[in-house]
Amino acid sequence: MVQEQKAEFVDRDLQGARFISSTLAGAVMRGVEVRGLDIDAPWLAEGSLLVNGVDVVPFVEAELNRRFPGRELRQAxxxxxxxxxxxxxxxxxxxxxxxxxxxxxxxxxxxxxxxxxxxxxxxxxxxxxxxxxxxxxxxxxxxxxxxxxxxxxxxxxxxxxxxxxxxxxxxxxxxxxxxxxxxxxxxxxxxxxxxxxxxxxxxxxxxxxxxxxxxxxxxxxxxxxxxxxxxxxxxxxxxxxxxxx
Incomplete structure (x- = not known):
């Protein structure tokens, strides 16, 4: 995978962009428009995801466990x-x-x-x-x-x-x-x-x-x-x- 170190995007239009098998770990977004942003991260529970300073991972995990009864047992x-x-x-x-x-x-x-x-x-x-x-x-x-x-x-x-x-x-x-x-x-x-x-x-x-x-x-x-x-x-x-x- 090609890595772009410390890339910075200022006043860029990335509407509709698709990131597949890519890493955005540690990426920082400030003053961004994210309406309709669709993130699918199978390893989300292994770290944190901050949105406006709030780690949303626990909320995502709880909702997925609600939708899929028994999923909470996957780490038994x-x-x-x-x-x-x-x-x-x-x-x-x-x-x-x-x-x-x-x-x-x-x-x-x-x-x-x-x-x-x-x-x-x-x-x-x-x-x-x-x-x-x-x-x-x-x-x-x-x-x-x-x-x-x-x-x-x-x-x-x-x-x-x-x-x-x-x-x-x-x-x-x-x-x-x-x-x-x-x-x-x-x-x-x-x-x-x-x-x-x-x-x-x-x-x-x-x-x-x-x-x-x-x-x-x-x-x-x-x-x-x-x-x-x-x-x-x-x-x-x-x-x-x-x-x-």
């Missing part, structure tokens, strides 16, 4: 809490799948502003489970399913993406894979112990970095909730953009 640290967190996710995603399935057939493969479609999102969540549970925690020799959806940047990070399907699978195929990976997580959590949660594992994308099993599970939970939010947002956009939506 014990087996019982993790099982409850996963059960809440399965319920939330079942509702989302029902909603997507009730829409016109092509809606699940529609992209909004270049984002992943609903089926691609489900494929990515399978990929995330394969990476953080299959590869990191279970240390399976061949953890990845061909229908998984990795990020495109993995192609340039020494990760062999040739194993993944290039043609779009059907929704039924994706749902079968999704059910398998949900069951894999559920079954692991059914017998996990505090001792196992504390065990070290290798970060699947950085072999020299050691993380705990609990950390790996937290990554999966975080991926699930964030992508549910993205998916529902885009389904709403698709629905309202169509006649009668």
């Amino acid at each position: 640290g014990d087996p019982e809490g993790l099982r409850a967190a996963w059960a809440a996710l399965e319920r939330a995603w079942a509702t989302a799948v029902d909603r997507a399935s009730s829409m016109p057939a092509d809606a699940v493969d529609a992209s909004v502003d270049g984002e992943w479609s609903f089926t691609q999102t489900l494929r990515h969540l399978a990929f995330a489970a394969d990476a953080w549970l299959g590869k990191a925690v279970l240390r399976l020799p061949q953890p990845f399913h061909p229908l998984g959806q990795p990020h495109v940047e993995y192609a340039t990070d020494g990760f062999d993406t040739s194993i993944f399907a290039t043609e779009q699978p059907t929704l039924a195929e994706v749902l079968d894979l999704r059910a398998e990976r949900q069951a894999m997580v559920r079954q692991f959590l059914a017998t996990v112990t505090p001792e196992l949660l504390a065990e070290p594992r290798r970060n699947p994308w950085s072999a020299e970095t050691e993380v705990s099993v609990l950390h790996c599970l937290h990554v999966i939970l975080g991926e699930e909730w964030e992508h549910l939010r993205f998916a529902l947002r885009d389904l709403t956009t698709i629905s309202t953009a169509r006649p009668g939506g």
Whole structure:
């Protein structure tokens, strides 16, 4: 990523500008017009966001937890809490799948502003489970399913993406894979112990970095909730953009 150090914008018109996969960490805005500003920051809870001197992160987190019951459990640290967190996710995603399935057939493969479609999102969540549970925690020799959806940047990070399907699978195929990976997580959590949660594992994308099993599970939970939010947002956009939506 190209970094512009200490850039200063004075009397500039950035209306409609889009910042994608960019960092604005530590950016300072003074006397700015921000009506209609749309910020999507999955890692917002890891820091602060000051608006007129008020840290709005706690308000955003509270509202997201209200909209998505069970999301507040995503940082659970014990087996019982993790099982409850996963059960809440399965319920939330079942509702989302029902909603997507009730829409016109092509809606699940529609992209909004270049984002992943609903089926691609489900494929990515399978990929995330394969990476953080299959590869990191279970240390399976061949953890990845061909229908998984990795990020495109993995192609340039020494990760062999040739194993993944290039043609779009059907929704039924994706749902079968999704059910398998949900069951894999559920079954692991059914017998996990505090001792196992504390065990070290290798970060699947950085072999020299050691993380705990609990950390790996937290990554999966975080991926699930964030992508549910993205998916529902885009389904709403698709629905309202169509006649009668």
